[in-house]
Amino acid sequence: MIGAGPKIHPIPSHTQTNIFAVNYANLTLRETILPHNVPLVQVCAAYPFYVHDMSSIKWIFFFIPITFLGCQPSSSSVIPDQSGCNTPFDPSRDYFPVQIQPEEAEGFSVTYHRNYKLVKVIRAWPGTSKTFTYVLKVCGAPMPKVSSDAVVTIPVQKMITTSTTQLPGLQQLGVLEKWVGHAGKSFITLPTLVAKAQTVAEVGSQELDTEKILGLKPDLVMGYAMGAPTDIHHKLRPLPISVVLNGEFAESSPLARTEWIKFMALFFNKEAQANLVFNGLKQRYRALQEMHELGPKPVVFTGSYFNGNWYVAGSNSFMSHLIRDAGATYAIQDTAATLTLDFEGVLGRTKNATHWIGTVPFKDEAAIRQTDGRFVMLPSARKGAYFAYDGRFFEAAVLEPDV
Structure with missing residues (x-):
């Protein structure tokens, strides 16, 4: 809850999946979705969102390093094969009376x-x-x-x-x-x-x-x-x-x-x-977006610090879109590129941030301090305005941006 006391608030991803629904009274947060187990360098080149394995204290990615390109040359004269077809082919029929066209997607x-x-x-x-x-x-x-x-x-x-x-x-x-x-x-x-x-x-x-x-x-x-x-x-x-x-x-x-x-x-x-x-879904999403255009705008930043680096999404990233659509302000405004910062760089860019979305499910401020004592220098951490998520968040989020 925005304005709540020093308690840390992990996001229950099984009930909240994908869009930030941010206003003065409430904060519902969502994260980006990528294929699983892509190497860190590749992930950061795209969108730097990942999950932390607390048992082994190492970064894991919900992506498997498997990519495929099918390549099948088409033939100019192939006799139709009716075997295995549920119904015989009818050359006079228009098989696609209902069609789709992308409105938002560009890919x-x-x-x-x-x-x-x-x-x-x-x-x-x-x-x-x-x-x-x-x-x-x-x-x-x-x-x-x-x-x-x-x-x-x-x-x-x-x-x-x-x-x-x-x-x-x-x-x-x-x-x-x-x-x-x-x-x-x-x-x-x-x-x-x-x-x-x-x-x-x-x-x-x-x-x-x-x-x-x-x-x-x-x-x-x-x-x-x-x-x-x-x-x-x-x-x-x-x-x-x-x-x-x-x-x-x-x-x-x-x-x-x-x-x-x-x-x-x-x-x-x-x-x-x-x-x-x-x-x-689009209708519900736009309604939420309009609802959050008015009122106070929290300042939000994302990510976590590990092995000397903090990977920060740029101003045109999936995460920044979520934050702005939810009525908040994204802390990184000056670059569309993904940034790799040291702790001092993050502190300088996020000193006015009111909320922090991380990848580690800290239970309380003591857990934050134990991981890295410098974290308490972040105003959002001192206020307890920290949010986290787990793996379920990645899986469900694509089709629930309005939740």
Whole structure:
């Protein structure tokens, strides 16, 4: 609570997931979402938000270093294959009467044709200029004469995921039964997804199990990339598997990330459901945003200090958007780039901050002081205006920016 006494207030992430809802009486905080276990240097280059493992006192990331680029050349003359199709292909039919178009998201686009969709991922990771093109064709339809990075037969019947942030979208679209494999099941935290994951194959937490992937015979592996030489797309490229990159984490605004549920819907022909979910969420989000435009504006800063560095999100980051949309002021105003600061640098830039959002669930001021005695020099720490979160926060936040 803003204005409360010296008690520390960890955020219960199972009830509050993703947007700052900041006003004079209340503070509800959300954090960014990235794929899991990306090396620190890569994470900081994008968005510096991470979680602290108190048992081992080391930084862990809820991302697995698995990135994939599917590459399947399209054929100019392929005889339609009707085998395995639920219904015979009808060349006279327009298969996509309900369509989607992104309104907030900038990282993907889609054009519709009678029996296929041409999907482009324009920004698969922050800073890239490479566009990935995917053909999503109706089962049994002829192969369109389009060059692409991967061809996916839709609606997808069997899907493998590689980030927990992809899972709530499947749940909202009502297609969890299509989920057959996941890379890093131990990172799944939401109870309904944990239960479902018991029936889903583990395809590798640190390294992909290509034999298991092949054995599952997926229609689609949804991956992500960071643009690093160590991306593991080289390992999957020779396999007869369609791999698509999801770039939701590269979006800088909460609604833009949420709108990637439309991207997920494209593979299941669930456009109507995606439009319903997103439009309702956007309306609620905007209403909250307008409500918090008036009244006092707390000053908020983010991050934690570890091994001599404090990684601070810039003024155009996902976190700064959350803070401003919630009616607060973000402490870092002078740069859009991610900053790496020493403690003195942070102290100088945040001396007027009234609230601190960290990554360590301190129980009280004594715990803060024990970790690093200098923390109490921060006004927000002395006032007890410290907030933290745990891993569940990352998983659920994409589709709940209005909570």
